[in-house]
Amino acid sequence: MTAQTELAIDASGLGKSFGETRAVAGVDLAVPAGAIYGVLGPNGAGKTTTIRMLATLIPPDAGSARVLGHDVVAEAATVRELVSLTGQLASVDEELTGRENLRLLGRLLGCSRAAAKARADELLDAFDIAEAAGRLVKHYSGGMRRRLDIAASIVVTPRLMFLDEPTTGLDPRSRNQVWEIARALVAEGTTILLCTQYLEEADQLADGIAVIDRGRVIAEGTPADLKASVGTGSLYVRLLDPARRAEAAQLLERTVGPVVLEPEPAALSATGADAERAATAVAELHRAGFPLVHFSLQQPSLDEVFLALTGHAAEETSPSTDDLQEHLS
């Protein structure tokens, strides 16, 4: 095997316009096989369009991409044999039952009738949808629909799977289930390209992340790199006694970093906190005799990442981002 085939996705200068809109403006991606790679960006950044090009749904109008060593345009049919897509819109048939959906896909992938039926039942059990197997999908809950969607993507286990915002709109329980399934897939050797708007999701799952904004990759690295560039999270503290806030602020400035006084009279947060420093700071507050009502360590949000990377919030226009990209690489 050459080094070339070690990349699950190798895209360079990938671009796509819809009318006047340049949805994807030259995306370069090098996704190693056997891992989860996150593409992080706000709505409308070009994530879905990128996925659709890589999954052979729409042809790029600039650049090129190879998926598992095959060109997405010239060898689209081969690519289709190796990938599957869990789209942002649930890619299952709502007017059929869960079992029928899986049997349908089994048949379309070339399984015999009996094999398709057996595979459907196996997946329904494994993904905890067996009791709803005979119900129409349109009556499913969001989490169940997502699980069915992913099950449908692995009727024949793909070498590469596209997960487009798999947990948007899900409750925490369903979200955890989806994450566990994604981890299990990777453990069994599938590569996953994960598009998400949530830094936390990318942090939880991905080994590498590309941040995408206005159709371009503006930063790339491990989750740790990315968070480091944002300057970690912030420690939020609410005191019992608002009168002692100024005192507490001094202590936090000293142990953690710059303090912001929150709108609530007894609350304040210190930026630049990691778990270690936050634990120390909370312990010191306690030792110094500040009764605490609440404290939490907050992850930087996607907005903060964007602010740090581009100097603007997720939706506004940006200055040149080249220097930032250099800064990260």
Added chain:
Amino acid sequence: MTATTTAPGSADTAAVRRAISSTSRPPRPGPLSAALTFGWRGMLKVKHVPEQLLDVTVTPVMFLLMFTYLFGGAIAGSTSAYLDYTLPGLLVMSVLFTTVYSGVSLNTDLTKGVVDRFRTLPIWRPAPLVGSLLGDSVRYVIAGTVIIVVGVALGYRPDGGVVGAVSALGLVVAFSFGLSWVFCVLGLLLRSPNAVMNAGFMAIFPLTFLSNVFVDPATLPGPLEAFVDVNPISVLATASRSLMAGAPDGEAIVISLAVAAGLAAVFLPLTTRLYRSR
């Protein structure tokens, strides 16, 4: 014993991993097998929502009753004489109306994410389209059968007998298979299922009325008669009538089939191309 429990919501990871690792890729299905699977999908939808068949049969049955009893006497002298004339034509109308729904259901499909999945499968590209029309053909047969059965209940007795009725139905369904590609193109071009329905009926309704389905064209003013005579729906109705009567009109049958083949030859590739690019 430990106090640590797994967080609620954990899927059974071992079972998931088993399910992931337990597959091998079967050989690609052939074009026919893929298309038939999509046909099966169409059948499943009918099974889940059988009412949708009513939509397509109620109107023609209404026309059958209305025309036979309201106008039959005036047009043909007696209701039974008119039933003999118009039933083979109503069979045509009933089935052709159903073809509009093929375009509507294709358009509905496109608004759903499932089409993306179909398009990323390693299958013969037109399979979803050909398959859903194969499924729809079953609906055409049902729509046609309903009309014939209601006609027989009202006293219609075709001279061609069962063979005549079945071959007329077969011809009409074959024609519809060709015509439905036109509505598939509409289904791919227009924005909403309602728009497809409106545009479809705006075309099929006047074409059906400006044919010999309801009246003998000889009674019409000259230019109109000329149009009605060349209208393919008239030719199809004539062919259907001849088969029902047990005296097949070879020319009308051949022209009907040729028109169907011509429509498919133009609109099938167009449909496939639009489906791919949308």
